[in-house]
Amino acid sequence: MARATEIYSCQTCSSSYKKWQGKCDTCGEWNSIVEETGKEAVPKGLSTGKGRNLVFTSLDEDTIEHKRHMCGLAELDRVLGGGFVPGSSILIGGDPGIGKSTILLQAVGIMAKRGHSCTYISGEEATQQISMRARRLGLQDSPVQLASANSLRDIVTSLEKSKAPDLLIIDSIQTMYADNIDSAPGSVSQVRACSQELIRLAKKIGCALMLVGHVTKDGQIAGPRILEHMVDTVLYFEGDRGHQFRILRAVKNRYGATDEIGVFEMTDKGLSEVANPSSLFLNNQDREISGSSVFAGMEGTRPLLVEIQGLVAQSQQATPRRAVVGWDSSRLAMILAVLDSRCGLSLSGMEVYLNVAGGLRVQEPAADLAVAAALVSSISDIPVPENSIIFGEIGLSGEVRAVGQTDARLKEAAKLGFTAAIIPRGSKVKKSTLKIIEVEHLSEIVRLFTGKKPDQSVKAS
Ligand code: TYD
Ligand code: MG
Numbered sequence: 001m002a003r004a005t006e007i008y009s010c011q012t013c014s015s016s017y018k019k020w021q022g023k024c025d026t027c028g029e030w031n032s033i034v035e036e037t038g039k040e041a042v043p044k045g046l047s048t049g050k051g052r053n054l055v056f057t058s059l060d061e062d063t064i065e066h067k068r069h070m071c072g073l074a075e076l077d078r079v080l081g082g083g084f085v086p087g088s089s090i091l092i093g094g095d096p097g098i099g100k101s102t103i104l105l106q107a108v109g110i111m112a113k114r115g116h117s118c119t120y121i122s123g124e125e126a127t128q129q130i131s132m133r134a135r136r137l138g139l140q141d142s143p144v145q146l147a148s149a150n151s152l153r154d155i156v157t158s159l160e161k162s163k164a165p166d167l168l169i170i171d172s173i174q175t176m177y178a179d180n181i182d183s184a185p186g187s188v189s190q191v192r193a194c195s196q197e198l199i200r201l202a203k204k205i206g207c208a209l210m211l212v213g214h215v216t217k218d219g220q221i222a223g224p225r226i227l228e229h230m231v232d233t234v235l236y237f238e239g240d241r242g243h244q245f246r247i248l249r250a251v252k253n254r255y256g257a258t259d260e261i262g263v264f265e266m267t268d269k270g271l272s273e274v275a276n277p278s279s280l281f282l283n284n285q286d287r288e289i290s291g292s293s294v295f296a297g298m299e300g301t302r303p304l305l306v307e308i309q310g311l312v313a314q315s316q317q318a319t320p321r322r323a324v325v326g327w328d329s330s331r332l333a334m335i336l337a338v339l340d341s342r343c344g345l346s347l348s349g350m351e352v353y354l355n356v357a358g359g360l361r362v363q364e365p366a367a368d369l370a371v372a373a374a375l376v377s378s379i380s381d382i383p384v385p386e387n388s389i390i391f392g393e394i395g396l397s398g399e400v401r402a403v404g405q406t407d408a409r410l411k412e413a414a415k416l417g418f419t420a421a422i423i424p425r426g427s428k429v430k431k432s433t434l435k436i437i438e439v440e441h442l443s444e445i446v447r448l449f450t451g452k453k454p455d456q457s458v459k460a461s
Contacts, residue, residue: 008033011188011225034188069166069208072110075264075273076103079235079248081256084167084208088255089199091173091228093213093221094237099246100212102137103237103264103271104169105130109139116166119145121155123175123185137270150185152178152194156201164205170198172212174222186214186222195227228252239266240359245280246271247360259300278305278416281358288386291378294418295370296389296409297362303405303412305389307357308367310374315351326356327367335372335394342398343443345376366403368394369422373445380449388420388437389413398442400424410434 008017011034013027023030068083077083080090094100101122108118122130127148134140145165149155155176159168170176174186176194183189195211202209211231213221221228228234232254239246248262263280264271274280282294282305291310296303308327315321324332332354339345354371356362369392377384384390391409393401402424410421410432418434422445425438439445 007036009036069111069116070114071107071116071167072114073103073107073273075262076107076248079250079256079260079262080233081250081253081260084210085232085255086166086206086208087203088233089195089202089209089211089231090233090235091211091213091221091231092235092237093215095215095219097241098237098239099264099266099271100237101125101130101171102133102266103246103248104171104210104212105133106137106139106270108144108167108169109134109137109142111167112142112144113139117143117145117163118167118169119147119159119165120169120171121147121149122171123148123150124171136268150175150177152176152197156197159201159205159207164207167208167210168198168202169210170212172214173198173227174214191222191227195230199230238361243359245274245277245358257300261299261302278303278412281306281360282416288383290381290383291374293370293373293377293384294389294413295362295367296391296413296421297364297367298405298408301408303408304360305412305416305418306360306362308362308370308374309355309357310371310378311351311353312347312375312378313351313353315349317351320349321351321353323352324354326359326361327354327371328363331365331368332371334396335368335375338394338396338398338442339372339375339446342441343446345379345446347375347379350379364403365393366391368392369400369424369439369442369445372442373422373449376446376449382449385420385422385437385448387418388422389418389434390422392422392424392439394442400439400441400444402427407432 008020009015010024010027010029010032012029012032013024015024015026017033020033024032068085070077070083092100105120108120112118125148127146130146173191173195177185178190178193178197181189181193198209216222233250234252236249236251237246238249244266246264246266250258250260252258263274263277265274293308295306295308297306322329322332336347336352339347352375370390372394373384373390391403393403395401406423406427407430410429413421414433420435420437422437422439425440429436
């Protein structure tokens, strides 16, 4: 049992240690052990009778529906669930240089022009730098209150004394510094203390708070995991450096859905919103090429068509390469295994490359059938039927399973000029102008491209 003298504890699994060490023996995490403030890790029992009695209410208690503030960047407002909720706190994470400061400066710039009061505090850039960027974005006339500061005490004092803004941006939480804590900005205890204080302040003065968070090299928001529990909403701003578009994704939202995405394009005048993202991810060149299929996916409530490219080539190596961009590599391994054992199409001596065009990351299992079609099409060198979209999940026995939101997917495809759809049998199609081709088993896809019976093995052309 933990003794009262132990004062170092693991931030991941909460094991206690007498001395600091680099690796936690219990959970194996590195650099997760920190000194807990206070002398005793295990407090003595609470004596009853000293607390106040709680006042319990019921679930149907009258609530005042807070009026949300729309910032005017429609994609951001939608991802937030319909604008900023006063008193709420939002954390936005993303790789360095992805455009976090840019999107937030645009949000406050547009929002302030619409008559809301907005405060932007940067701990990373000087005010001149931010003004320069605002000029480039055409927002120099916007009445944003701008400051460059790192001291939490200064920020809290200034905000408590003046009229509360509708939106407060802190860029970034890792640069903020509480002078009552003895560690450097960005350390676990500083980040925790600063965010706690800022969230308390936002609730007290009733302004929406947006914190920018740095991410670690594996893409998590740096600092204590508890930060993500403390805030109401966690957003990730992501994108591929080689591509111009950026995606804003909510991973936690107490005031809206978490499967919404916002799509932006980085231009020389800042981020511009992309209202019709499907057109961004499809290339309009000749569709008559083998190894390419169009997947009708869903991102939240919004359908999104993306092109999936597959390439199967003879390998000279003992272990053929499998490279995946934009999709899950273990899911690809599963599809290759199903093609092999259920459809008699062995790719064991082949290199397999899979790419989601445009740099998007697809996460839906519904893309299975489109991936399989792209691969089989590449092997047989026969293009996917012209102007057709594909979706469906593949089970381990090779069966094609129906997926949700069939109608929304078909409608988007029809809107973009597609004329046929290869979909799972048993999908509930209400009404569609597309020619529907239903498939029940993956071997039907193999037959479609190779013309051979599923149990005959197919050689690369
Ligand atoms: P920034 O918002 O500073 O990134 P973060 O705060 O996430 O670190 O984004 C900077 C990048 O955006 C930089 O590489 C240049 C690019 N950018 C443009 O392409 N156009 C623009 O109008 C602006 C302001 C930035
Ligand atoms: Mg920045």
